[in-house]
Amino acid sequence: MPVETKTTCPYCGVGCGVIATVANTGTVTVKGDPEHPANLGRLCSKGSALAETIDLDGRLLYPEIGGKRADWDTALDLVAAKFSQTIAEHGPDSVAFYVSGQLLTEDYYLANKLMKGFIGSANIDTNSRLCMASSVAGHRRAFGSDTVPGTYEDLELADLVILTGSNLAWCHPVLYQRLAAAKTARPDMKIVVIDPRRTMTCDIADLHLAIRPDGDVALFLGLLAHLAKSPALNPDYVTAHTQGFGAAVSAAAMLSMPALTERTGLTPEELQRFFHLFETTEKTVTCYSQGVNQSSSGTDKVNAIINCHLATGRIGRPGMGPFSLTGQPNAMGGREVGGLANMLAAHMAIENPEDRDRVQRFWASPTIATKPGQKAVDMFKAVADGRIKALWIMATNPVVSMPDADAVRAAIEACPFVVVSDILRETDTTLHAHVLLPSLGWGEKDGTVTNSERRVSRQRSFLASPGEAKADWWQVAEIARRMGFDGFAYTTPVQIFAEHAALSAFENDGSRDFDIGAYADMDATAYGELKPFQWPQPTGRVRQETRFFADGGFYHADNKARFIAVEAPVETDRRDARYPLTLNTGRIRDHWHTMTRTGKSARLSAHIAEPFAEFHPRDAMDIGLRPADLVKLESPHGTVITRVLVSERQARGDVFVPMHWNDQFAATARIDTLVSPLTDPVSGQPAAKNVAIAARRFEAEVYGFAVSSAKPVALSADYWAIAKAEGGWRAELAFQEPVEDWTRWCRAAFGISAGIEPLGYADRQSGEQRLAFFDGERLLATIFLSRQPVAVARNWAVGQLQSPHFDLRKRFAIIAGRPGADQPDPGATVCSCYLIGVNRIISAIRGGCHSVEAVGRETNAGTNCGSCRAEIRGIIDGCLAAAAE
Structure with a gap:
């Protein structure tokens, strides 16, 4: 009989429950645990693909x-x-x-x-x-302890949810789905997204504030100054449970409206709309993540946010409070x-x-x-x-x-x-x-x-x-x-956990927030059966879900919170003519940290298969960049090369690059080589969201795209990026000088024996060249070369690795680089859960599916983790707009 094990996802800080099932054959499947309070059965694309990342390929098995x-x-x-x-x-x-x-x-x-x-x-x-040291420092300054006051449920109970420095849709997808479901159930709920980029999270936002990098302190200082003169101020809470209000408000009041607009990059109308929403909505939660923390002023950002919740007494009650979203499990x-x-x-x-x-x-x-x-x-x-x-x-x-x-x-x-x-x-x-x-x-x-909500869960072994x-x-x-x-x-491990629990209760008596003394005498049986619980859980008390600070009880010596008087950082002219752009690093939907786990999954590489730099169209035009070009990004600390993505989502002067790619998957794409070791003076957290860089087009004589049944090795190219694909691997390539013998190059790169001759095509005038290597009916590798970025149906080409190729016509179709009428091109992957491409979604839209739900019924896209729903909605809007012209 198959064996089920309840465990916890190893990705982000949402801490989703997972049920792993091992079949009699040893095959592992995963699904969300409907009884786990964090996700209630939901999983994101990464969690859904966990079983694809547990093979022993590349494992370190011995000292x-x-x-x-x-x-x-x-x-x-x-x-x-x-x-x-x-x-x-x-x-x-x-x-x-x-x-x-x-x-x-x-x-x-x-x-x-x-x-x-x-x-x-x-x-x-x-x-x-x-990822979260600035949150820790801000909590300790304000509360006297590193306490997260609220719970995930507060996001669903709130009437206003502010997401600042958080691309929730891609970085904490299950929380995003809980929030989206709550807004669907209560359309009057308001959501504000504060982010320099128009991320996928903005799909459910009522207001997007495209703030300047590191403008958050100024924004929340302006809010505090506004609240101090508004009916939302809670003087009873401030007097009974806090210190330092006057100094904090005095510091906030020093910023005039013109100064606020300059520091934040927002219009007076946008600022007033945001201030009014916060003022008039009691049930307000402010969620913040790396866009706040990864800054040279990260701790001040955290305290500027907390100050606004302390001033209104909106903390520790259902649907209210500041909420730090952690990055790791x-x-x-x-x-x-x-x-x-x-x-x-x-x-x-x-x-x-x-x-x-x-x-x-x-x-x-x-x-x-x-x-x-x-x-x-x-x-x-x-x-x-x-x-x-x-x-x-x-x-x-x-x-x-x-x-x-x-x-x-x-x-x-x-x-x-x-x-x-x-x-x-x-x-x-x-x-x-x-x-x-x-x-x-x-x-x-x-x-x-x-x-992130203080919930302790078990990770259990099943392998x-x-x-x-x-x-x-x-x-x-x-x-x-x-x-x-x-x-x-x-x-x-139970011996260690029990000791950890005992230390939390040792000479505590309520003087420290973290207390799980109820588990200090735990034995192996109880540990094996341990269900998710939220701390604190002191010895002798009835198990309960707990919020902090609704009635004070802070952990400074006088039990009062501290308002922290902060000042908005001044943007200096540190960017000289050599580094005029601002780099913002972050995550993408389907990859995790440095890809050592997610890089094993073909499904997770299907959506975005190579590193990219996202530019505003005007910036791209000024630099001389076109979509799909390659770009060299430089800072005083290093250089990287990535693909160009041109997007209206990006603010002018800013460049977004994901942080995942390493030297195992790309030639020169470790984006943190560009990031300065500048840190927040309080937390020691480095600033990865506001980095001065330069950009220029990477000039290549030859561009290439290849698929191979074997993992590419010895890629002697000036630019390369590889990704796992169904049935093999895919590779993007660029060369500053043409290779003299492409057949020999392919043999070395893809491990093709000398006895296998390629089927080929070359056009001297256009510079296009294609080679394909077959072993019987099986495609071993094919490469497409051009003087421009290669235009080829990539997902279709990848699919040929798993298709038999009996007749010569099918082999020549591969050389042509496009499918025949009997093999429609799925297009670029949008839904990683079901590998649904953009062309299939467009076909469904043209067939009358004019909502995300209708597209889901027709194609399954967006019906599992839901992380791609915003992208599907964008495709629908684009198709309908084009049809109306």
């Missing part, structure tokens, strides 16, 4: 030392000896851990315990520093265990001597870190200059994701001793490790994660551990034991 296989004892002994020796010779701050929101809470807890309580340094930081869990360099475990403060003493006594540890460690950007600077001499990287890929990524790569290359724990053998980071430790992946590991891969917590415990430390004799 390696210097690129050669080793046994666990040898590898662990070496790591322990190197770290111990480095500490003995240079002190505890000469070593560091760089960890990840992809770790489970149990992994995170032990890594933090080892570094801060036994090594005695706080040099442990996480890639969550890159366990970013919150990492915050709970102290995974950030400036925090202790269980939401205790490293700068507080009483907290340090409390944690040390609980752990019975020989020492405790007494000061904050190096935050992510500074950590890699310390690696570069030799202060950190031994580095352990767990479950993350900083050579791609860190700002100034080339400098980070150089630092890791120069570090005397680097350990990387990962599930893949070859990533941009593992290539530079002295020791590789094979970790368990999703479906294999067992533990807990916490989502056997491959090769000699081991849990990350086990690796940490073994290293600690070999370093001579007691207190790490764990044999199961």
